[in-house]
């Protein structure tokens with residue numbers, strides 16, 4: 001069985017001392033594909049370095065909406081060059097809008113979102129989208145600025161049925177995190193999951209955040225090995241045997257990022 005963690009932040013300093021062991025634990029749990037996601041210039045550079053060192057580990061580059069106010073045209077240009085010269089860069093992101101924390105003003109978030117969409121289209125890269133509590137604004141900006149080449153994933157999907165349908169109509173994949181494993185908080189996501197076509201789902205940890213159950217009772221830090229908990233929850237929910245589901249999700253992940261392994 002092969003499982004792909006389509007969204008993790010391996011550059012996070014919490015892995016500084018034991019990244020090797022962390023990846024070993026992932027392999028032991030049959031997780032053997034990784035997308036290490038950048039959130040600003042520094043973390044994107046680091047994600048690319050990490051991807052270079054780990055087998056079947058890929059990287060994305062981009063400015064997360066939290067850091068939009070620190071981004072500039074020059075830095076987008078820098079990331080474009082980084083993406084062009086490194087074969088392990090397979091996506092642009094994570095980009096989008098986050099009105100939950102508001103670490104950057106809305107206007108800065110929207111400007112960086114639109115500029116980076118253009119950058120991704122110009123490089124023909126799939127986009128990793130981040131959306132939180134934007135009450136439709138994320139979709140509006142995306143729909144207005146998307147072109148026919150749009151491909152990507154709404155990571156850590158947390159919308160309702162209406163937006164699920166809208167994202168699917170745009171041709172996007174839906175990223176499911178460990179939230180689906182959590183009793184109360186995951187109930188809505190579990191009820192919506194059956195409406196996602198099987199060829200449009202990918203799974204992710206968003207590690208080191210969002211530790212799934214049952215691990216969250218034991219450790220605070222999430223890691224790629226724990227995407228297995230997301231996988232097992234989906235297998236039970238869809239009543240699809242593990243072997244079969246792993247093949248579906250693995251193929252979706254490779255298709256989303258145009259990876260050939």
Ligand SMILES: [Zn+2]
Pocket residue numbers: 094129130131155156
């Ligand atoms: Zn995110």
Ligand SMILES: [Zn+2]
Pocket residue numbers: 007009037094206
């Ligand atoms: Zn993330």
